Amino acid sequence: MARKYRLGVTRKAANAVVKALLERGIPVNGRTGFLLTTRGRKSGVDRTTPVNVIEAGGERWLVSPYGQVGWVHNLRTDPAARLWRGRRRETWEVEEADAATAGPVLRAYVRKIPVTAPFFDAKLTGPPEAFAAEAVRHPVFRLARSRA
Structure with missing residues (x-):
C-alpha cells in the first residue's frame, strides 16, 4: 500500500529550504528542481511550490508524485x-x-527521483501497465508550448 502524502512541519521546513535555494539559482536534485508558480484557482493569487521537471520520450514533464495537490x-x-x-x-x-501516456513517464520519474517511490503502488520491477494505473492518483502534465 502506497504511503499518503502529508504536508507536516518537517516537509514544510524542507520545502522552505529547497525553495530558498532555488530562488537563488542553486540547483536541487540535479538539474530537475524548479519552482512552479500557478494562479490559485479560487483566489487568483500566485502560488509557488518546488517541483521536479523530468525529460522522457524527448519531452519535458511535470509529475505530481504526491497526488491531487493544489498545483494540480x-x-x-x-x-x-x-x-x-x-x-x-x-x-x-x-x-x-x-x-x-503517463505510465512510462511515471516509471521514468520514480527511476530518476527514487525518494518518491513509497508513494506509488507500482514497483519498478512490475509491468508497465501498473504505472499507467497510477495516473489517476499521480497526474502528469506535458510542457507543451513555451510562452515567450
Missing part, C-alpha cells in the same frame, strides 16, 4: 506553468496526459 488543481483551471530557478524563467502551456 490550479493547472487544470489555468494551464499556464511558470517555471523558474534563480534568474531563469519560463512559462509553458501544459497538457494533462492520459493514462497510457
Whole structure:
C-alpha cells in the first residue's frame, strides 16, 4: 500500500529550504528542481511550490508524485506553468496526459527521483501497465508550448 502524502512541519521546513535555494539559482536534485508558480484557482493569487521537471520520450514533464495537490488543481483551471530557478524563467502551456501516456513517464520519474517511490503502488520491477494505473492518483502534465 502506497504511503499518503502529508504536508507536516518537517516537509514544510524542507520545502522552505529547497525553495530558498532555488530562488537563488542553486540547483536541487540535479538539474530537475524548479519552482512552479500557478494562479490559485479560487483566489487568483500566485502560488509557488518546488517541483521536479523530468525529460522522457524527448519531452519535458511535470509529475505530481504526491497526488491531487493544489498545483494540480490550479493547472487544470489555468494551464499556464511558470517555471523558474534563480534568474531563469519560463512559462509553458501544459497538457494533462492520459493514462497510457503517463505510465512510462511515471516509471521514468520514480527511476530518476527514487525518494518518491513509497508513494506509488507500482514497483519498478512490475509491468508497465501498473504505472499507467497510477495516473489517476499521480497526474502528469506535458510542457507543451513555451510562452515567450
